[in-house]
Amino acid sequence: MNLSYRIYYIFLRNLYSYKRFVVPTFLVSLVEPLFYLVTFGIGMGAYIGYFGGKPYLYFLVPGVLVSSVMMTSSFECLYGTFVKMIHEKLYDSLIATPVSAEDAVAGDIAWGAFRGLISGTLMMTVAMVMGVLPASVLSAALLLALMVLVGVMFASLAMIVTSFSPSFDFFNYYTELIITPMLFFSGVFFPLDKFPPWMKTLSEFMPLTHAVKISRAVYSGTLSSGLIWSLLVIVVLEAIAFTIGLKSMKRRLIK
Amino acid sequence: MTKTLVSAKDLRKNYGSLIAVDGISFEIQEGECFGFLGPNGAGKTTTVKMIHCVSPVTSGTLIVNGLPAHINNRALKKMTGIIPQEITLDVDLTVYENLIIFAKFFDIPKREAKKRIAELLHFVELEAKRNSKISELSTGMKRRLLVARALLNHPKLIVADEPTTGLDPQARHLIWQRLRQLKSEGVTLILTTQYMEEAQQLCDRIVVMHQGKILKEGVPSKLVAEQIGREVVEVRVPKEEDERIVGQLTEFSCGHERVGDTLYFYCRDGQGLMKKLVELDLHNYLTRPATLEDVFLKLTGRSLIE
């Protein structure tokens, strides 16, 4: 792989272009968490009441946090990258400069993760305003790090899908068959204990499940050694997805 | 002393089972303008893409500035400026932002980049559009911006892939002037074009490409003289008359060719032939200087090329 510091230049390019969309995307990133937290948190929370000794919102927030990172990073590297690659032919001009195809793709993955981080951070801010606070300042810092990790993972996975997608419509398969089910099988909205064993096993294969586990533990400051396994799953999957994402995008970009 | 900047031997490129470039060899000297002339699909873009290291070579050798051309060759990309066939400007950015970001890609320090951008916007007459969006530019302006972008890194080699396709005459002449100016500053220029006039205006040497192969190589004016002669006389007569007319014009030793409704004569001396045509009571003729277009059409066939 031909990676260099020029990843940063691509990130910078995206930042330049983003300037024009900051206000609308911030609004979207704010409305989405409010939607989840208000409808599920308050509406459902009223029925469910307390959950492991704390209001339902404390259960919901950490899960929704990483889900929003997943959504934002994925969409950026599906639709965002596809537009840049096919419609704007941006990559064609990038790879004619000292920026390599790998630099360009990695720069977009970094950008996707950054967008995820912004969404997650906004969501956390809203939650904090609603009084749902992370256990400590350290917890908050760790959550930010987790968001980056989760962002890079989903951005890389999305990049793989983008690398062989013939058109926009193709992304529906990925979002409807993989991303959306993950929201419901990963313990974001309710615990997985009551799932039958096969569903529990299935959920273990979902990266979001592990992200939610870690997020919830970090948020409440109740870390345990069992989380190392989840962290390992995320890091390994991330490394694999990143490598494959770069290679298969390169195959598409260089003919 | 001229130095060879690009040297290709038996260069090939396949896209799957399609042969886009079919074993071509050529050498490009430092400081010259070298043209690839050919119809759509001849393999011009594919060839120059291999030269500027964005497309891998299938087989053969391709040496640029002493280094093998390769997609990971950042050193070559750093010394090359590309004016692509397709307009690949960053539509999310303004004119100025397009240039400042591109300068970054080449590691040009910000202060130097700003100075360079001011010079280049002046050079391509786009100062007034500095803060415009790309969508607000005309095609001619976009092409000029592509020229400016290609010059940010002070390239030693400029690859211009059909730089004036789709432009009106004014815009085309402006681009030609700028390219000639660069050449006079010692830059090596590789040009691809479908326009014979463009090749004649700009190129020291050209190759005529067709279906992935080089049909002919040479200096544009000499190619015309060798292949065609000085003048072309076109006579609009029915095909049945060919034999009779050609029989009576043998003394002029002109080459002739029938295409559609026209009989073409390629001559050194068009005047004598014309007099004779009048004597033969053939008035529906036209005489004009031979151009590269005739060479091109003679080599690739006058039939329509899709």
Ligand SMILES: Nc1ncnc2c1ncn2[C@@H]1O[C@H](COP(=O)(O)OP(=O)(O)O)[C@@H](O)[C@H]1O
């Ligand atoms: N990326 C590609 N994939 C498959 N075929 C291609 C690709 N690019 C060009 N070709 C084919 O290669 C041939 C040469 O194309 P090209 O080099 O673009 O010609 P030109 O620039 O002379 O018009 C054409 O038949 C074209 O369809």
Ligand SMILES: [Mg+2]
């Ligand atoms: Mg072309």
